Amino acid sequence: MKFSNKQIDRYSRQIILKKIGTIGQKKLLKSSVLIVGAGGLGSPIAIYLAASGIGKIGIIDKDNVEISNLTRQIIFSTNDIKKQKSSIAISKLKKINPDIKLQSFSKKLTIKNINKIAKNFDLIVDGSDNFRTRFLINDYCLKSKKILVSGAISKFDGQVYTFNFLKKKSPCLRCIIPNSPMDLDIDNCEYEGVLGTLGGIIGSIQANEVVKEILKIGETLCGYILIIDGLKLTFRKVKLNKRSGCYCNEKKK
Ligand SMILES: [Zn+2]
Numbered sequence: 547m548k549f550s551n552k553q554i555d556r557y558s559r560q561i562i563l564k565k566i567g568t569i570g571q572k573k574l575l576k577s578s579v580l581i582v583g584a585g586g587l588g589s590p591i592a593i594y595l596a597a598s599g600i601g602k603i604g605i606i607d608k609d610n611v612e613i614s615n616l617t618r619q620i621i622f623s624t625n626d627i628k629k630q631k632s633s634i635a636i637s638k639l640k641k642i643n644p645d646i647k648l649q650s651f652s653k654k655l656t657i658k659n660i661n662k663i664a665k666n667f668d669l670i671v672d673g674s675d676n677f678r679t680r681f682l683i684n685d686y687c688l689k690s691k692k693i694l695v696s697g698a699i700s701k702f703d704g705q706v707y708t709f710n711f712l713k714k715k716s717p718c719l720r721c722i723i724p725n726s727p728m729d730l731d732i733d734n735c736e737y738e739g740v741l742g743t744l745g746g747i748i749g750s751i752q753a754n755e756v757v758k759e760i761l762k763i764g765e766t767l768c769g770y771i772l773i774i775d776g777l778k779l780t781f782r783k784v785k786l787n788k789r790s791g792c793y794c795n796e797k798k799k
Pocket residue numbers: 717718719720721722788789792793794795
């Protein structure tokens with residue numbers, strides 16, 4: 547692919563970086579990322595990935611915008627209330643970067659549709675708000691050997707972790723949480739509350755990790771969990787090991 551003059555101008559601040567250059571920017575433009583959830587995490591993830599020139603972005607979310615979303619779901623405005631999240635998000639991203647392909651899926655991600663939806667994307671970013679979806683994405687990425695960049699927020703805290711299932715040593719979500727929580731559909735933000743800015747912090751780190759994984763630059767977060775305490779402002783990177791007996795070990799044998 548050849549850059550147009552507009553593309554060179556648009557991406558100039560990234561192209562100038564030695565670790566990116568024109569080759570790296572082309573890699574970003576040729577990559578495809580599926581964002582699960584257009585919420586507190588999905589909003590900054592989508593905005594930064596679209597702006598940085600990820601060539602194809604898909605967003606899946608079945609919900610409509612509610613007034614209580616607006617403290618953290620910064621891709622939406624007050625006049626978007628009651629409108630469908632994924633399609634509104636896509637229309638906002640189109641304005642940010644008309645140079646990229648965008649696809650919205652206004653539905654719930656299920657075991658029945660995940661393969662059909664996710665197969666056309668290189669990398670999956672999880673910004674979902676419940677364990678059922680988290681386990682579903684984990685198992686799909688493990689089976690399809692895809693990179694998964696996941697994040698979670700609750701109260702004043704957040705976590706980010708990456709699983710690169712192209713690597714045999716990569717742990718999975720079931721290594722950390724062996725037994726499914728009692729209520730798989732629980733939404734922590736709704737029941738426990740969350741400070742809006744945590745979505746920006748964690749979502750931006752997830753977008754940063756996605757770009758790094760695509761470009762293969764820096765140190766991967768795979769094999770670690772980043773735990774952020776927003777009140778004390780501490781960032782802890784904790785090693786994650788594969789759990790013997792986990793389903794991800796059995797699969798690889
Ligand atoms: Zn595992």
